[in-house]
Every structure is written in structure tokens, then in C-alpha cells.
Amino acid sequence: MQRTQITDPADPRLDDVRDLNHSDNRPDLPGGRGLVVAEGPLVVSRLLESRFPARALVGFPAKLDSFLAEHGDLVPGDLPVYEVSRELLAEVAGFDMHRGLLATADRVPELGVAEAIAGARTVCVLEGVGDHENIGAIFRNAAGLSVDAILFGSGAADPLYRRSVRVSMGHVLRTPFAHLEGTYTTWQRSLQELRDAGFRLVSMTPSGDQSLAQALVDAEGRPWDKVALLVGAEGPGLTEHAMRATDARAVIPMAPGTDSLNVATSAAIGFYERLRALN
Amino acid sequence: MQRTQITDPADPRLDDVRDLNHSDNRPDLPGGRGLVVAEGPLVVSRLLESRFPARALVGFPAKLDSFLAEHGDLVPGDLPVYEVSRELLAEVAGFDMHRGLLATADRVPELGVAEAIAGARTVCVLEGVGDHENIGAIFRNAAGLSVDAILFGSGAADPLYRRSVRVSMGHVLRTPFAHLEGTYTTWQRSLQELRDAGFRLVSMTPSGDQSLAQALVDAEGRPWDKVALLVGAEGPGLTEHAMRATDARAVIPMAPGTDSLNVATSAAIGFYERLRALN
Structure with a gap:
């Protein structure tokens, strides 16, 4: 040394x-x-x-x-x-x-999507999450709650930004991540790669038509083998375009008339429900 | 005007x-x-x-x-x-x-415990949570996930601090809160008031012996009528003294070998599971 x-x-x-x-x-x-x-x-x-x-x-x-x-x-x-x-x-x-x-x-070349999701059973897909602290918090929550990879649609902040690294407690350096190809209106097509790999695509949205708990199990109540949870930014949420590319729209039951939860908190609840379904 | x-x-x-x-x-x-x-x-x-x-x-x-x-x-x-x-x-x-x-x-005289929990079915009790942002985030999560009141054991930060007000999105001004009487080693006795009011007292702790989902329902799988969820600060967690005063010790299933979650995130998962059990 x-x-x-x-x-x-x-x-x-x-x-x-x-x-x-x-x-x-x-x-x-x-x-x-x-x-x-x-x-x-x-x-x-x-x-x-x-x-x-x-x-x-x-x-x-x-x-x-x-x-x-x-x-x-x-x-x-x-x-x-x-x-x-x-x-x-x-x-x-x-x-x-x-x-x-x-x-x-040094930064290194980013992983490809196939590489990032290899062997994964649970992944999180983020759209438009532009806040570095939220990105960091999502990586921290993902690590704690057994999410295997994070994928970015358009509009996401840089996960390797100094503040993201700190808030993630270093998990951005450990959990595989990759960017889905495309622009604001076209990246959603890249979700097909996840479907082809056997993932059930679940949007998390206040306008969902079923509960998160229902969306994460099949008609017989068994957990889907592979799940991709899509989360959008606080405020705008997921684009309709993104939700249309998924298999289900799931809602977190909330107190009526209150604001939505912070995006990293919503994601954590999604991760928790997924882990709960698998256990 | x-x-x-x-x-x-x-x-x-x-x-x-x-x-x-x-x-x-x-x-x-x-x-x-x-x-x-x-x-x-x-x-x-x-x-x-x-x-x-x-x-x-x-x-x-x-x-x-x-x-x-x-x-x-x-x-x-x-x-x-x-x-x-x-x-x-x-x-x-x-x-x-x-x-x-x-x-x-202006500040106003604080509510008494009986006043804060009147009519409540779900309350959150915080011990040693000294960070103003976490306090604010817990109030925000509580409001979104139907928690009726927040009680403070010893060591809690001031919920009316400017940063708490902001992070809570103003919910510290709406959700009733009160301080349980006593010092670091004696406040736990005040939990008896909650038990007398019919609350099931559940500690959230990484060392819990049952899952959060199990702890929030009775032997027949019915949700407890009234629940108080106890949460301790990140790092030290709840004191043994506090946990000993509760009816159950519940754990959030986590990925092995990872750090604990942020205290406001853990609390949100507890609130979510409670709401899930009631629905």
C-alpha cells in the first residue's frame, strides 16, 4: 500500500x-x-x-x-x-x-438489460424519477427487500451521482442496473424484452384497478414467478404509455383525500408486498 | 383582510x-x-x-x-x-x-394522550427518533396510510420544527400527536394507557419472532380492532424495555445480510400491512 x-x-x-x-x-x-x-x-x-x-x-x-x-x-x-x-x-x-x-x-460501461436481469426474479423499472435522493433511496429499499435489479426508462436521474451513492448506502454500486432504450415516448417498447424473459409487468399507480396484493399473484393466488414493478415520479406518476405496456395496474390502498406517498416509499411498499407474496 | x-x-x-x-x-x-x-x-x-x-x-x-x-x-x-x-x-x-x-x-398546548387517541384504531408510537426529516416523513406516511395518531416516547425530535412541518407536507398540523410521560427508562410504563384503551401493542424490530403480517391479526386471522405500532430509531431500534411492554415483536422480512431500512420507510410498511389487514 x-x-x-x-x-x-x-x-x-x-x-x-x-x-x-x-x-x-x-x-x-x-x-x-x-x-x-x-x-x-x-x-x-x-x-x-x-x-x-x-x-x-x-x-x-x-x-x-x-x-x-x-x-x-x-x-x-x-x-x-x-x-x-x-x-x-x-x-x-x-x-x-x-x-x-x-x-x-472510475465509471465503467453500463450493463446491458439482459445482463442486469440475468437470474432476476424481481426487478423495478423507474420512469421519470429525476431526484437523486429518491433514486438512492429506491436502491437502498431494493437491496433491503430483495429486488434483484433496477431498470431505467426515460427521465431518470443519474444513479452514480454523489448524493445517490450516499443515500443508497452504496447499493447503487452493488445492485445491477441498466437503461431501457428509447425516448420519452418510445422506451416503453423496450419493456417487451422483460416480457420475453417471462416477467409479469405491474404498474404501480393511484389509478390502479386492483390492489397491489392482487396484482402480484395469479388467479390461483400463487405469486408470479418473475415480476417487474413499474414506478413513476411523484406527481406525474407513470405515463399512460408505460402503463399500457404492462399487464396490470396496481394501487396501494390509501386514506381518501390524502396526497400520494413519496416515490421511494411507494416502491418500498411494492417490494415488500412482492417479498410477502413469495414467502 | x-x-x-x-x-x-x-x-x-x-x-x-x-x-x-x-x-x-x-x-x-x-x-x-x-x-x-x-x-x-x-x-x-x-x-x-x-x-x-x-x-x-x-x-x-x-x-x-x-x-x-x-x-x-x-x-x-x-x-x-x-x-x-x-x-x-x-x-x-x-x-x-x-x-x-x-x-x-403560535404553538398551542399539546394534546393529552387520551385526547390524541380518542376514536383512533391505529396509532404509531415512536421511541428515540431524533431526526426531524424522519419525523416529518412518518407523519406524511401516517396520513397517507390511515394512521390516526402519533405518540412519542422519550428521545423524539420536535414535530413542529420547520423542517418536520415541510417534510410532513403539513400533516404534523393535522394528525393528532402527544407525548407519553416519563424518561428514557420510564416512559414505557405509560403504554399501559394504550393497553387499557384496548390497543394491541406491536413492536417493529429486526429481532422479531413473527412476521408483521402475523402480528397484526389474531389466532383466527382477524385484524386486531385497535393496534399501536412501536417503531424505534434507525440503528439502535426500540429499547428492550419498550419491547417488553408490548404484546408482540414483529419483523419485516428482509434480504439477508443487508442494512435495515430507513425508519420512516419501515413505519410505512407497518402502516401498509395494518391497512391491508383491515381491508
Whole structure:
């Protein structure tokens, strides 16, 4: 391991963690997007275990010590490890990073749909979910409730954005995801690939004509073997175009006259009902 | 209606919305806590419909116009209405308030437990949930999923904090809540009041010995008439002391080896399962 102390805020070896509030927009990188940035020991350990190749580990001396003592086996021998003071990191990153431990990694080519759903029994398809925190929360809920993959229709936020990575607790780095091809009005055709792979397609919508519990079992009350749950953004919900491409429209029973639930919460209830049907 | 344009940032009539990032700590007010502050038309309308007596309505001219056109009937004749420019409000509040509409109200004496649970069939009891966003999210989920009241054991954050009000979408102003008496180690005795009122007390915990679905129905599979769902903070969860005071310990089936869900998400799944059992 190459552990180096850095004391000069202008040191180019810290460029990966410079101005972190804007690090998701890096025109100098391929595709003009940011690196993958993991914050805190749990998410950093998940980054090091993931398919994303790590570039550097940066932290306060004590945070590095305790991380390396617990997770040293995850750290490749040739990974640069940079020791910085709290003041130096605050100056470089642009804000006080009380977690004191960061890792960066390169993006890798995204999985294809077939690859992402290989072996999956439950997948979630998101349409128009443009909020990074919601994307992160959906990955976290998916991991906790046994969803095997996430697919994106059009209009979805970048799951590898720094805030998504953090809110997901690193699960965006673990759960396979892929983008379905097409524009706002054509991506829905790509759902055919899921149907061909044996998935029952279920829209979650306040205008559903059956309960979620009913939609996730067949006429004999047995759970569908493979299920894709479609969820749309808070407010607009799924497009009619997307719902028309599915087999069922399911509703979460709600108190009359209240607002809809947050999209990540609705998704979690869908995931829970699916797991409940399988158990 | 007394609609007045204000152009001087030092005008004392704007003190209610001054320095909003610190407005939850007002030593000049009874109890040293802040006013109730509602932001945006939906939450402002809920404030005006609530038991909290409004003090003032403040907004950009266009935002006031459209709010008054739609909700003018909610605005008491003697409520001061202050028209301010975006720049002025930003200067007074301490940040740019793009929503451009605010209302303030006085706190009122809190409900007693008996009052809060009168007529309730489903209540949620929170222990140690110290995060204002989680408190707000739990109120939002409770309203959407037909929970009638929220009770607080020890260690809970203030539900009337500005951020809780906002995240709850104003439901903290509508759903009855009360604090159970006692300290960290004694409040659990107050749960007897719920049992005396006929509630089945169910702890939600990863260490539960039955599923949530099982815990919410009796031996014949009928839903309990009245249910109190207990939820603890993320991380520590419910204290053993609290769980020992309940009738059942219920677990959300989860993917093995993953982290627990966010506390508001777990609560939402509990609320959903309860509603499912009743339907």
C-alpha cells in the first residue's frame, strides 16, 4: 500500500476530491460526468468490493487507520492512499467532511438489460424519477427487500451521482442496473424484452384497478414467478404509455383525500408486498 | 383582510420570518421554541385549517394573489398579510425562498394522550427518533396510510420544527400527536394507557419472532380492532424495555445480510400491512 501524507491543498493528487459539490459535473472526464465518489467507511467498503475500479482512498489519519484495520483486505496493493488533515480536506473538497474518509472510482460501461436481469426474479423499472435522493433511496429499499435489479426508462436521474451513492448506502454500486432504450415516448417498447424473459409487468399507480396484493399473484393466488414493478415520479406518476405496456395496474390502498406517498416509499411498499407474496 | 406592502427589511412586522434557519430556536417565545412556520401554498393552507392560530401570511405579490384566489376563504379577516419582494424576503429570511409564500402560527398546548387517541384504531408510537426529516416523513406516511395518531416516547425530535412541518407536507398540523410521560427508562410504563384503551401493542424490530403480517391479526386471522405500532430509531431500534411492554415483536422480512431500512420507510410498511389487514 502506498500511503502518502499530503499537506499542500493544490496537490494535483487531490484533484479527484476537489470541489466535491460540483464533482458530478466534470467536463474533463469521459462523457463529461463525475467519478464515482464514496463517503464514509460503509460506502467506501462497498465501493472497493464493487465492479467500479478504485482510483484513490483519502482520509484523516485516524479514519484511515481504523478503516485499514477493519477492511485492509479490500484495498488493492497499488491503490494510492492519501492522508490529509481535516482542515486540508475541507479546503480541497469545499466543505467540512466530518466523515473523514472518501474513495473515488472510475465509471465503467453500463450493463446491458439482459445482463442486469440475468437470474432476476424481481426487478423495478423507474420512469421519470429525476431526484437523486429518491433514486438512492429506491436502491437502498431494493437491496433491503430483495429486488434483484433496477431498470431505467426515460427521465431518470443519474444513479452514480454523489448524493445517490450516499443515500443508497452504496447499493447503487452493488445492485445491477441498466437503461431501457428509447425516448420519452418510445422506451416503453423496450419493456417487451422483460416480457420475453417471462416477467409479469405491474404498474404501480393511484389509478390502479386492483390492489397491489392482487396484482402480484395469479388467479390461483400463487405469486408470479418473475415480476417487474413499474414506478413513476411523484406527481406525474407513470405515463399512460408505460402503463399500457404492462399487464396490470396496481394501487396501494390509501386514506381518501390524502396526497400520494413519496416515490421511494411507494416502491418500498411494492417490494415488500412482492417479498410477502413469495414467502 | 389587511394586506400591506413592506419594503424595509428591518420592519419588525417581519420578525416572525427573520433568520428562518434559526427560527426554531427563539428564546423570546414561551418555552424558548420557535413558531410554527408553513412554507408553500399546500402547507400554508393546512396551517390555516389547523388548530394552530395563524399570526401572519407573507409572500411575493403574485404568490399571494394566486393563494388568495384559491384559498381566500381560509384567511381570517384580521390576519395580517404582508407583501414582500423576493429580494426583501431573501434578506430577511436569510436565504432565497423560491416558494415565495409563508405563514406563521403560535404553538398551542399539546394534546393529552387520551385526547390524541380518542376514536383512533391505529396509532404509531415512536421511541428515540431524533431526526426531524424522519419525523416529518412518518407523519406524511401516517396520513397517507390511515394512521390516526402519533405518540412519542422519550428521545423524539420536535414535530413542529420547520423542517418536520415541510417534510410532513403539513400533516404534523393535522394528525393528532402527544407525548407519553416519563424518561428514557420510564416512559414505557405509560403504554399501559394504550393497553387499557384496548390497543394491541406491536413492536417493529429486526429481532422479531413473527412476521408483521402475523402480528397484526389474531389466532383466527382477524385484524386486531385497535393496534399501536412501536417503531424505534434507525440503528439502535426500540429499547428492550419498550419491547417488553408490548404484546408482540414483529419483523419485516428482509434480504439477508443487508442494512435495515430507513425508519420512516419501515413505519410505512407497518402502516401498509395494518391497512391491508383491515381491508
